[in-house]
Amino acid sequence: MVEHARVSAVETRILAAAVRLFAEQGFDGTSVQEIVEEAEVTKGALYHYFDSKNDLLFEIYHSLLSRQLADLDRILGEGLPPREAVQALIAELLDTTTECIDEVKVYVREMHKLDQARMHAIKADRRRYHVTFREFVESAQRAGDFSTVASAETVTLLLFGMINDIPQWYRPQGPKAPSEIAAEVSAFLLAALDPALQLR
């Protein structure tokens, strides 16, 4: 007998189909009928597990953000020196982004399609992520480990801009592996934040 599944196989298949189609065609461009055909379930099954089409979008966001928040807390909790923490964080972000490329595409493009109640829940998570990282940068700037060439707020916004745009150009069969991209992004960001430049 299998373990009691906390989420049913049907539920998982529906979410996987939804994220694939939303990434390819957009939220409004995908009909519920297409989702149930891709998942090989019926419409009744979908509305048994989810309140609405919008609920699917929320679940996609929620699981992605939960994973990213957990990664952030874990890495910052290790107490590494700032430069190494940044390298670890970017490596982890590249892993997540390339592994969940459809989820990130949907996250970036279809955020504004969430209804107001679900939007607030997601924005709270995103804000916590943003503030946590910004405070980490501020702290390293005060300690002299990072330059203040740009404010911590701007550095945070620019970094997430770069990361979130990756699904637009990254291709799994492309010339660069995720770890190589992570190394270049880390090198780029750490060069920009190198305190030695300011002291010249």
Next chain:
Amino acid sequence: MVEHARVSAVETRILAAAVRLFAEQGFDGTSVQEIVEEAEVTKGALYHYFDSKNDLLFEIYHSLLSRQLADLDRILGEGLPPREAVQALIAELLDTTTECIDEVKVYVREMHKLDQARMHAIKADRRRYHVTFREFVESAQRAGDFSTVASAETVTLLLFGMINDIPQWYRPQGPKAPSEIAAEVSAFLLAALDPALQLR
């Protein structure tokens, strides 16, 4: 008597309404009926000037890209030293991005909704922009003006990622003016590309 208008006022109003609504609700989330109501014209007028709803999207992209390509060519054509060229270019990009914030939002989010023929035309423009900038970076790297901490290709992708993400967080009433943001972005990018770091 007014000059002969090359584009009619009706045509302009339709495009302005379309870009506003596409930015707010997405392409598929906006009906043609909503566009004609916002523009205070009739459906007949819209289909007199445009082939289809998709044609509206193409016109929005085409005018934005034409402007950005012209700006890029003009600035690189001035023959400024690389660091000053980057500053001028980012200042211009910030101007365009903050002035055409709805256009850029649509550009980033709804690109994949273009039909195949129009998509190819837009991709050709975008590729030219990308290649032109990458070759500029490569050339400055060979001359020793920019570091090779990240490849010219990656620098190009990361910069446009940062820029294109700006409409997600920039607010006209926000604390920072476009010129202040441009200064921070320039400082950040030029710090990352400073050749002095490599020589230590």
Next chain:
DNA sequence: CCCTAGAAACCGACCGGTCGGTATGTCCCT
């Protein structure tokens, strides 16, 4: 300067089809 005739600009009712969501039925496990 006016009249006319064709072209361009514009109107809005209408169409076939698709949408997200629901109501109700059936099966099977406990």
Next chain:
DNA sequence: AGGGACATACCGACCGGTCGGTTTCTAGGG
């Protein structure tokens, strides 16, 4: 026998696009 897990049939609203018709503009002959 009762309830969770689905299946099926169906609804009214709305979609992008069309089309025959009307108004407005403009060029040129008298």
